[in-house]
Amino acid sequence: MVTLPTTSVLPAPWHSENGTPPPRRLIAADDTLRAEAAYRSACEGTALLWQGDYPGALRLLHAMRRRAERRRPRSAPGSPAEAFRQHRRERARLARVLGMLLVPLGADHHVRLHRAPDVREACRAAYGPLLDNRIVSLRELLGVIGAHQWRTRGVEVPALGARIHPHYGVFSPVRGEYVDLVARAPLPPAAHDHPTAYDLGTGTGVLAALLARRGLHEVLVTDANPRALACARDNARRLGLADRIETAGTGLYPPGRGRAALVVCNPPWLPGRPSSALDEGVYDPGSRMLRSFLDGLADRLLPGGEGWLVLSDLAEHLGLRSRADLLGAVSGAGLRVTGRLDTVPRHPRATTPDRADPLLHTARAAEVTSLWRLAPA
Incomplete structure (x- = not known):
């Protein structure tokens, strides 16, 4: 695991359809990084730029989700409105943590990881033309893929x-x-x-x-x-x-x-x-x-x-x-x-x-x- 400098963090421009700002800190990650360490880094605000293969990125994302859901706080007693606000805060925290696992996307909309599926059509539909390579959240990319499946099937x-x-x-x-x-x-x-x-x-x-x-x-x-x-x-x-x-x-x-x-x-x-x-x-x-x-x-x-x-x-x-x-x-x-x-x-x-x-x-x-x-x- 190699720590990247905090200045000029990303090796390619950041892209987020949800307007999420680019991470301030970044580490390179692959299969040698344990899921617990990855989850802890993401909670602390350090993003993980994946350099292994695509199935390994999916496995890590699922492992991080399991840890996040196990540690979700119980709803505190209070009004329904406050309980719902707590629910939304927890959902936002989960999205923020899981959004810290990043993957490289090429200008031709292919995921630049070994054994990655062909997602070019889905990415073109969501992102439009890209002029250069980008860094995207794997969680957002999965949303792009899922949305394209809905669009295709109806x-x-x-x-x-x-x-x-x-x-x-x-x-x-x-x-x-x-x-x-x-x-x-x-x-x-x-x-x-x-x-x-x-x-x-x-x-x-x-x-x-x-x-x-x-x-x-x-x-x-x-x-x-x-x-x-x-x-x-x-x-x-x-x-x-x-x-x-x-x-x-x-x-x-x-x-x-x-x-x-x-x-x-x-x-x-x-x-x-x-x-x-x-x-x-x-x-x-x-x-x-x-x-x-x-x-x-x-x-x-x-x-x-x-x-x-x-x-x-x-x-x-x-x-x-x-x-x-x-x-x-x-x-x-x-x-x-x-x-x-x-x-x-x-x-x-x-x-x-x-x-x-x-x-x-x-x-x-x-x-x-x-x-x-x-x-x-």
Whole structure:
């Protein structure tokens, strides 16, 4: 094991899609480095640049994960909100420690390790063109590979009768219950004469595609993530709906496009700060997107139009937002609730007990996802 100088630490430029800063300290590592020493170095903030073969890097990463999970602190008694914050802090610590195992990536997107798989197509899809060699986190690279597998296979969406293909960094519609709500909610009266809709924060474009399949002739989609807009365009093309679905920028509401019969928004369900690009589909800092949707809705609806807010009550069970807060934001925006459709989750995290995080499992088991039908008061 050779210690590298702390100045000019990396032998090639650092690359992180999540915006993780480059490590300050680095050691070269191979199979002679014991897993306990590797884990201790990573906890202390020293990164490990792997110089063995690719399977050896995977073995070390798994060994580090086992040690991290064995030493995870038990949840301290307290409020659900504090227990959840502790859970997030521990998840962030785990990501930080495991992100310290680094591998070299060539300018042609191949992993420069013996016995490494061909990941060039996956890396090109996530990273775009690279002008030179890079150093990347093995944990991030595995996420890139997994995301490309999802993109290639697609996710079956029964309500759509088709597959949606998520891109890297775009939240996948694996929880189909919220899509089912949009499939069965009655369209507002205005949609019959003016079949126009907005899908705000479109993600993969799954809800936009469903609205187009339901007869909305023009569906404008927005998302703060440019990757999501590209993903929505790709899925619209795959489904033969490119003539009905139009991307309309990274703002929340489409600029200069007037009113619509239907405005749909499925914002991140939990108030909180995201720690990665993918987390932006889960966490909404200060509920900013939720409140911006509500505050702007009345001025964007045609007479007889509706806004559909698709939202889980998980934040309520975790003590992060109350039902009174939500209803107060609705009335404060000059809106009224005209109806609500509810469904319960079907994903394994809601049905399978989690001994490591019993409180979070309890909240998920009690979760209800709702489609709130809103109109001007």
